Amino acid sequence: MSTDTDASSTLALGEINKYDFRTNTPSVFKARRGLDRDIVSQISEMKQEPTWMRDFRLKSLDIFNSKPMPKWGGNIGIDFQDIFYYLKPAEQQGKTWEEVPEEIKKTFDRLGIPEAERKFLSGVKAQFESEVVYGSLAEDLAKKGVIFTDTDTAVREHPDLLKEYFGSIIPPTDNKFAALNSAVWSGGSFIYVPKGVSIEFPLQAYFRINAESMGQFERTLIIVDEGAHVHYVEGCTAPMYSTESLHSAVVEIVVKKHGRCRYTTIQNWANNIYNLVTKRALAYEGAMMEWIDGNLGSHLTMKYPAVYMMEPGARGEILSIAFATAGQHQDAGAKLVHAAPNTSGRIVSKSISKNGGRSSYRGLVRVEPGAKKSRSSVVCDALILDDISRSDTYPYIEIEEQDVSIGHEASVSKIGEEQLFYLMSRGLTEAEASTMIVGGFIEPLVKELPMEYAVEMNRLIELQMEGSVG
Amino acid sequence: MSERLEIKNVHVAVEGQEILKGVDLAIGRGEVHALMGPNGSGKSTLGYAIMGHPSYEVTEGSIELIDADGTRHDILAMEPDLRARAGVFLAFQRPMAIPGVRLADFLRHSVTNIRNPDRKEGQELMPMRDFRGELKSKMKDLSIDTEFARRYVNDGFSGGEMKRAEILQLAMLRPQFAILDETDSGLDADAVRLASESIARIGGAEMGILIITHHEQLLEHNIPLQTHVMLGGRIVESGGPELAAELHKQGYDRIRKAYPEAAAAEEAMEAERRLETTTS
Numbered sequence: 112m113s114t115d116t117d118a119s120s121t122l123a124l125g126e127i128n129k130y131d132f133r134t135n136t137p138s139v140f141k142a143r144r145g146l147d148r149d150i151v152s153q154i155s156e157m158k159q160e161p162t163w164m165r166d167f168r169l170k171s172l173d174i175f176n177s178k179p180m181p182k183w184g185g186n187i188g189i190d191f192q193d194i195f196y197y198l199k200p201a202e203q204q205g206k207t208w209e210e211v212p213e214e215i216k217k218t219f220d221r222l223g224i225p226e227a228e229r230k231f232l233s234g235v236k237a238q239f240e241s242e243v244v245y246g247s248l249a250e251d252l253a254k255k256g257v258i259f260t261d262t263d264t265a266v267r268e269h270p271d272l273l274k275e276y277f278g279s280i281i282p283p284t285d286n287k288f289a290a291l292n293s294a295v296w297s298g299g300s301f302i303y304v305p306k307g308v309s310i311e312f313p314l315q316a317y318f319r320i321n322a323e324s325m326g327q328f329e330r331t332l333i334i335v336d337e338g339a340h341v342h343y344v345e346g347c348t349a350p351m352y353s354t355e356s357l358h359s360a361v362v363e364i365v366v367k368k369h370g371r372c373r374y375t376t377i378q379n380w381a382n383n384i385y386n387l388v389t390k391r392a393l394a395y396e397g398a399m400m401e402w403i404d405g406n407l408g409s410h411l412t413m414k415y416p417a418v419y420m421m422e423p424g425a426r427g428e429i430l431s432i433a434f435a436t437a438g439q440h441q442d443a444g445a446k447l448v449h450a451a452p453n454t455s456g457r458i459v460s461k462s463i464s465k466n467g468g469r470s471s472y473r474g475l476v477r478v479e480p481g482a483k484k485s486r487s488s489v490v491c492d493a494l495i496l497d498d499i500s501r502s503d504t505y506p507y508i509e510i511e512e513q514d515v516s517i518g519h520e521a522s523v524s525k526i527g528e529e530q531l532f533y534l535m536s537r538g539l540t541e542a543e544a545s546t547m548i549v550g551g552f553i554e555p556l557v558k559e560l561p562m563e564y565a566v567e568m569n570r571l572i573e574l575q576m577e578g579s580v581g
Numbered sequence: 582m583s584e585r586l587e588i589k590n591v592h593v594a595v596e597g598q599e600i601l602k603g604v605d606l607a608i609g610r611g612e613v614h615a616l617m618g619p620n621g622s623g624k625s626t627l628g629y630a631i632m633g634h635p636s637y638e639v640t641e642g643s644i645e646l647i648d649a650d651g652t653r654h655d656i657l658a659m660e661p662d663l664r665a666r667a668g669v670f671l672a673f674q675r676p677m678a679i680p681g682v683r684l685a686d687f688l689r690h691s692v693t694n695i696r697n698p699d700r701k702e703g704q705e706l707m708p709m710r711d712f713r714g715e716l717k718s719k720m721k722d723l724s725i726d727t728e729f730a731r732r733y734v735n736d737g738f739s740g741g742e743m744k745r746a747e748i749l750q751l752a753m754l755r756p757q758f759a760i761l762d763e764t765d766s767g768l769d770a771d772a773v774r775l776a777s778e779s780i781a782r783i784g785g786a787e788m789g790i791l792i793i794t795h796h797e798q799l800l801e802h803n804i805p806l807q808t809h810v811m812l813g814g815r816i817v818e819s820g821g822p823e824l825a826a827e828l829h830k831q832g833y834d835r836i837r838k839a840y841p842e843a844a845a846a847e848e849a850m851e852a853e854r855r856l857e858t859t860t861s
């Protein structure tokens with residue numbers, strides 16, 4: 112179905128702003144490349160953080176230094192000393208619109224991204240300039256006791272909640288990049304939804320978009336209290352253009368008894384980016400956690416959203432789409448841990464490879480001893496568009512309990528000559544026919560997205576498919 | 582607008598094996614032709630060759646569209662989508678499922694391209710409102726539930742549903758020349774009657790139609806100008822509607838006896854196929 116995306120984006124834009132953007136950052140910080148204790152301390156100092164957070168950062172840096180590079184996944188060719196780990200918004204803003212590559216501008220056009228948003232997304236502006244003031248939504252949320260702020264602010268204003276949860280779901284020891292993020296994190300969202308509160312509309316990250324909240328090392332923490340319900344949408348489908356080549360986020364989520372959380376991401380990175388993200392949620396009794404994750408672009412993405420089902424009746428679902436084209440490697444997947452009886456999980460992964468792109472599904476389903484009557488199903492389908500592209504599957508299953516039901520299905524297919532011929536015999540060009548087949552392939556996941564994201568996702572696929580034939 | 586579809590001495594090979602061994606056939610706009618013949622004689626192969634299936638290689642002969650002023654268009658030089666835009670349509674004997682693609686979305690794209698043959702990729706589609714209106718009324722004509730348009734193309738369709746979806750596409754696309762490959766198979770008697778009426782209404786004087794069938798019911802409202810019989814990759818006999826009736830009732834024994842050479846070719850093709858299926 113076609114909808115007017117301009118209208119829906121503008122609507123979404125109308126909902127942003129108003130939120131108190133941070134503008135008055137102290138300017139003692141001198142940006143320089145490299146990573147050491149000095150830089151980490153300076154970041155903390157500049158943000159006027161409490162000691163516990165500074166110590167946490169420094170300890171994380173030690174852990175980062177002590178951990179070897181992961182040997183699996185993709186080839187990570189990063190010189191860690193050649194990166195800016197923190198830039199003040201003003202410094203990121205140095206570019207002019209003329210410097211933004213033509214290709215990116217074209218994509219903005221095709222996606223119908225509003226003007227103000229374009230400048231921000233391409234790094235020309237540090238924040239939106241929309242004059243639309245949207246207040247009632249924010250008031251409404253505040254009245255219900257919902258906290259929705261950037262994580263830097265949360266450290267200052269909600270220290271108790273932060274101290275309790277921050278780094279408890281994904282400790283810095285978890286992996287090298289979680290350690291890196293823990294040392295240099297900046298921005299990201301903090302959300303607390305109180306007991307029994309249900310937020311009916313998807314909370315959008317660009318609700319409060321500014322350079323702070325969408326940095327390279329963002330850190331998001333979401334706490335869904337008992338019986339509460341939230342759908343969070345991260346980022347947006349526009350190409351994220353950045354001169355820095357490393358993006359390494361951490362997202363931690365807790366869903367308490369009978370709570371529900373859905374976290375939707377669609378990322379479309381520029382081709383030079385290493386996107387190495389750790390996402391994990393803990394789901395307690397009867398709680399439901401869903402990750403919906405779309406990965407396009409980047410040089411290498413390594414991302415495996417996880418749900419740990421901690422108490423009986425918890426459910427976890429991970430739906431992911433990866434699209435890899437020339438020079439790209441999407442190593443994406445999912446992780447389900449059944450740590451209690453009667454828990455149920457589902458993984459659906461769809462990947463598309465084209466023009467020499469490579470997508471890998473890497474997934475783990477783990478059933479802990481005693482997690483009786485747990486059920487999990489994994490379905491991963493790969494579609495390869497030509498002979499030079501590649502797709503791999505690395506499904507790991509660890510079961511330490513007898514009384515469980517775990518299913519795994521994988522398929523790899525090529526676009527069928529017969530399907531192409533059928534569509535072409537109805538007047539579609541080869542490119543249109545391939546695009547339609549690819550669109551159909553991911554449709555089961557796209558229909559889970561909020562409308563404007565589904566429309567943008569389809570347009571993105573069209574863009575990715577352009578020029579792929581002949 | 583083309584007035585004639587002309588097939589001359591067409592030879593077609595699949596994976597190097599010759600299936601059609603010199604087929605001649607000319608269909609004028611407004612004419613109905615029936616094509617009959619035992620299974621494996623090459624009827625579908627002819628349809629694929631006309632539409633441009635990449636596995637069906639035309640090794641000899643020509644397929645052309647001829648305009649009223651005598652201009653000839655060599656469709657063998659065209660990709661299947663250009664043939665479709667030039668006004669050729671094939672209703673598939675076994676239509677392909679395209680999971681995840683809604684019939685309505687696919688058809689809107691298809692209708693847009695075929696009605697504006699010069700449309701470039703990415704240009705506007707036919708306005709949704711106009712398309713929907715037209716689709717709805719066509720579905721009503723064909724007694725197809727409107728819900729049907731939201732289903733994924735041929736995905737999990739019954740045999741009958743597939744055939745009705747093909748007729749719906751025919752109605753929406755209104756080609757100049759249509760090949761209907763066993764569009765009656767999988768339909769019950771009432772549905773075949775409805776299909777026969779619908780095809781007559783859609784076709785009228787505007788369309789040249791080649792109906793591939795084993796029966797005569799589909800021809801009830803589409804009286805063929807000529808009936809052709811294919812055997813062993815050749816059209817061995819052509820006649821009027823009475824020939825269709827005869828073959829429907831009596832089968833192909835008389836034809837096989839009368840054309841021993843084609844019957845032998847058919848035997849040989851059969852034998853080869855059996856060999857392939859047992860060895861592979």
Ligand SMILES: Nc1ncnc2c1ncn2[C@@H]1O[C@H](COP(=O)(O)OP(=O)(O)O)[C@@H](O)[C@H]1O
Nearest residue numbers: 595600619620621622623624625626627850854
């Ligand atoms: N794609 C193909 N691959 C191999 N053999 C084929 C293919 N298509 C048709 N044939 C062979 O060509 C012959 C004619 O088939 P077909 O045109 O489908 O006959 P009909 O439609 O008259 O039943 C048969 O022997 C069949 O096995």
Ligand SMILES: [Mg+2]
Nearest residue numbers: 624625626674
């Ligand atoms: Mg056939």
